[in-house]
Amino acid sequence: MNRLISTDLAASLRRASPVRRGIIQASLLVMALIVTSGSGRAQRGPNFEVKNYVIDAQLLTSEHLISATARIDLIPNIDLTALNFELHSNLRVDKVTDPSGQDVNFKRDGLNLSVSLLNPLPAGKLSTITVKYGGLLNSADGSPVEGIKVAYIGPDGTYLLYPGRWFPVSGYGVNRFSATMNITVPSDEVVIASGKEALPERQPGQVTYSYVFDKESFPGTVIAGHYTAQPATAAGADIALYLKPGHEGLAASYGDTAAKILGFYSDIFSPLPDAHLAIVEIADDTVGGYTAPGLVALASRAVTNPVNYRLLSHEISHLWWRCLVSPASSNDAFLDEGLAEYSKALYIQQAAGDAAFEDLMRDTAVGALTHEEVAPIAQASQLHEFTPEYESIVFDKGAMVFHMLRWVIGDDAFHQTLKTLAQQYAWKSVSTDQFQRIAEKASKQELTFFFAQWVNSTGVPQFKRNWAVYRLQKGYQVVGKMQQDLDIFRMPVEVRVICQGSRPVTERIEMVGTTADFTIDTRTKPLRVLVDPASRILKFDDQTKYQVEMARADQLREQQAYLDAIRQYQDVLQINSNSSLAHYRLGDIHFLLRNYNAAMEEFRRSLDGDLNPKWIEVWAHLKLGEIFDATGQRDRALNEYQRALQTNDNTQGALDEANRYVQKPYKPQSQSSSAQSAPSSPAS
Numbered sequence: 001m002n003r004l005i006s007t008d009l010a011a012s013l014r015r016a017s018p019v020r021r022g023i024i025q026a027s028l029l030v031m032a033l034i035v036t037s038g039s040g041r042a043q044r045g046p047n048f049e050v051k052n053y054v055i056d057a058q059l060l061t062s063e064h065l066i067s068a069t070a071r072i073d074l075i076p077n078i079d080l081t082a083l084n085f086e087l088h089s090n091l092r093v094d095k096v097t098d099p100s101g102q103d104v105n106f107k108r109d110g111l112n113l114s115v116s117l118l119n120p121l122p123a124g125k126l127s128t129i130t131v132k133y134g135g136l137l138n139s140a141d142g143s144p145v146e147g148i149k150v151a152y153i154g155p156d157g158t159y160l161l162y163p164g165r166w167f168p169v170s171g172y173g174v175n176r177f178s179a180t181m182n183i184t185v186p187s188d189e190v191v192i193a194s195g196k197e198a199l200p201e202r203q204p205g206q207v208t209y210s211y212v213f214d215k216e217s218f219p220g221t222v223i224a225g226h227y228t229a230q231p232a233t234a235a236g237a238d239i240a241l242y243l244k245p246g247h248e249g250l251a252a253s254y255g256d257t258a259a260k261i262l263g264f265y266s267d268i269f270s271p272l273p274d275a276h277l278a279i280v281e282i283a284d285d286t287v288g289g290y291t292a293p294g295l296v297a298l299a300s301r302a303v304t305n306p307v308n309y310r311l312l313s314h315e316i317s318h319l320w321w322r323c324l325v326s327p328a329s330s331n332d333a334f335l336d337e338g339l340a341e342y343s344k345a346l347y348i349q350q351a352a353g354d355a356a357f358e359d360l361m362r363d364t365a366v367g368a369l370t371h372e373e374v375a376p377i378a379q380a381s382q383l384h385e386f387t388p389e390y391e392s393i394v395f396d397k398g399a400m401v402f403h404m405l406r407w408v409i410g411d412d413a414f415h416q417t418l419k420t421l422a423q424q425y426a427w428k429s430v431s432t433d434q435f436q437r438i439a440e441k442a443s444k445q446e447l448t449f450f451f452a453q454w455v456n457s458t459g460v461p462q463f464k465r466n467w468a469v470y471r472l473q474k475g476y477q478v479v480g481k482m483q484q485d486l487d488i489f490r491m492p493v494e495v496r497v498i499c500q501g502s503r504p505v506t507e508r509i510e511m512v513g514t515t516a517d518f519t520i521d522t523r524t525k526p527l528r529v530l531v532d533p534a535s536r537i538l539k540f541d542d543q544t545k546y547q548v549e550m551a552r553a554d555q556l557r558e559q560q561a562y563l564d565a566i567r568q569y570q571d572v573l574q575i576n577s578n579s580s581l582a583h584y585r586l587g588d589i590h591f592l593l594r595n596y597n598a599a600m601e602e603f604r605r606s607l608d609g610d611l612n613p614k615w616i617e618v619w620a621h622l623k624l625g626e627i628f629d630a631t632g633q634r635d636r637a638l639n640e641y642q643r644a645l646q647t648n649d650n651t652q653g654a655l656d657e658a659n660r661y662v663q664k665p666y667k668p669q670s671q672s673s674s675a676q677s678a679p680s681s682p683a684s
C-alpha cells in the first residue's frame, strides 16, 4: 500500500488504531530515507518487459527458507547486454543462465540484481533467462520496505507479497506479467496464489501446489499455512475464505460482505472476467491488506466483528484498479490507490448513506491538504511510497480528483468513465492522458483544464465572497462575487443561500479564473451565503485549515519530532485559541519532556477550552494529578485524580489509571525510556 509500492499499508494505517498508526508512520519516515527501490528508476523504466515467470519454489517453513528457480521470459526494447531486477536483499543468487543455458555474470547490491550478458538479447524478441536463488525470510531485516515485513516464511504462516520482491521483479507495479507458481510446502500446509489451481502433487513429507495465471497482471503473491478453506455462503458468490483458527466464525459475515462489495463494483465498473476470490488472513506484523488477482490478503487485525468493510471495499476494488487495469507509470499511481480509495467511498455511499460518504470525503480532503503542496499527483514517482506525503497526495488527493471529476462531469458520465476504463483497458495499463480521453468522451467535454489544475499542479482554492441583497417585488435577490487566487482555476462551484424560514437555494456557478459573479433569487429573506457547502471541491477554509494544521502537528508528534510539533500546535492555536485538543497535546509533549510548568499550564488551558473531544476533561485532570505526584504534592494530586474519577469517562482506561494512582502515587519512568515512547493519551 502506499508508500511501498502500492500495497495497502496506508489503507491499513488509517484503519489501524491511531496510536498504532503513529508508531508505524514514525518508522515509515525513517524508512523512507532508506527505501532502495528507486523512484527515479521507476520513472525511467527498464529497457525490457517481463512477459511471464515460471517459479519453482520450495518453502522450508520451519527453517524460514526458500529455495527457488525463476524462469523469466522477457522482451528487450533494444539489444541488451545488461538487465536489472529488484530482489529481496536477504535472498542470495546462486546462478543466472542466459537463453542458451550458459552461466552469466551477475552482481548483487542491496535490493538490486544486475545481470551482464555476453551475448546480447535481441530487441523485440522473447528471451528467457533463469535465476536460481534462495535464502532466509524470517524478519523485517533486508525488507524492500525498511521495518515492514512484506515477505515472510514460517511455520506460523507464510506470506510472500509482490511488494516483498521475493522473486526478481522489474518495473514494479507497472510491468504486467503472467505467471506459473509451483510452490512446494510441508505436506500439512496449503498454498494460495492467483489463477487456476492444479491438483496438488503429494510426495512423502511435502506437497506441491501449482497455480497458473495466464493473463498479464500482478500474480506475484503467494500465501501458505495451515488453512482450511471455507466457502462463502452468499448465493452466487465464488468466494473462499481462509481464516486463522479462532476466526472461522467470521467467515460467513466476511463472505457475505465481500459478495455484496463484488456485486456493487461489478454493477458500476462491469463484472470481472473471473469472479473467483480467495480472502486469506495473514499475520498481523505486516500491511493491513494487500490484493493480488483473485486474492485479498488481510492482516488479522483487519478481520473483525463487525466486518471492516472500509478496508475490505478498498482492497476488493484493487481487483479492478491494479489487477485488471493498472497505472502506465508510477506517475499515474493515483489511478491505482486514489481510485481504490474513491471506490471505497462509492461503496460506503451506497452501503452507509450520504452522511457517511460526506464524512469520509471531508476526512479525505483533510488528508489531501496535509501535504498537498509537496508535489503534484503527476509527480508521484518523486515521492517515497509509504510516507505520509505519498498517502496524502496519491491516496487522498487522488481520491479527491475522482470526487471532483464526478462533480464536474456528472454522475452518469462519471460512471460511464469507470465502466469504459474497466472494459477498454482490461488486462492493460492506462496513462493519465488516456484516462482523461475516456472521461472526455463520456462527458462530451474537453477536460484539460481539470487535469492541469488537479493532477499536474499543486494548489487549492480558498474562496472569499461578498454579497448584497435586493428586495424584489416577489422575494429577494442575492447579488455577489466569489474570489480565489489560482489563475488557471476553472470549476463549477456550488453557491448556497440560507434563507429565513424556507429551504436553502443552491446554484451551480461556473468559475473561470479568479472571480465569478452570481445572482440568486430567493423567496424569503437571505441570511447567509455559503460557497461549496457540500465539499465538492478540494479547498481551504477555516475549518479545514484548523484540521490540516492539527493533522500536521499530530504527524510530527507521532514521528517524535517534539520541538517541531510544539511549534505546529502553536500554529493550530493561532487559528483556534480555544482548541482544548491543541492545548492538551502541547501539555502532553511538555509532560513527556518533563517541563512540568509548561505542561501544567497547557493542561489547565485545555480544561478552559472547547472540551472537544470530551475525553480531554478526564485525561487533563489525570495528567495534572501525575504532575503533582511527580513534583511531590500528593494532596493536590489526589484532588485531581478525584476530579478525573468524577467525570465517569473511562476513555482509554482513564478511570483505571486514576484509581491506580489513588492507591499508589504516579512515578515518572526513567528519562530515557519515557522520552522514547509516545504519550499514552488517547490519540484522537
Ligand SMILES: [Zn+2]
Residues within 6 Å of the ligand: 001, 006, 007, 008, 011, 314, 315, 318, 337, 340
Ligand atoms: Zn490500496
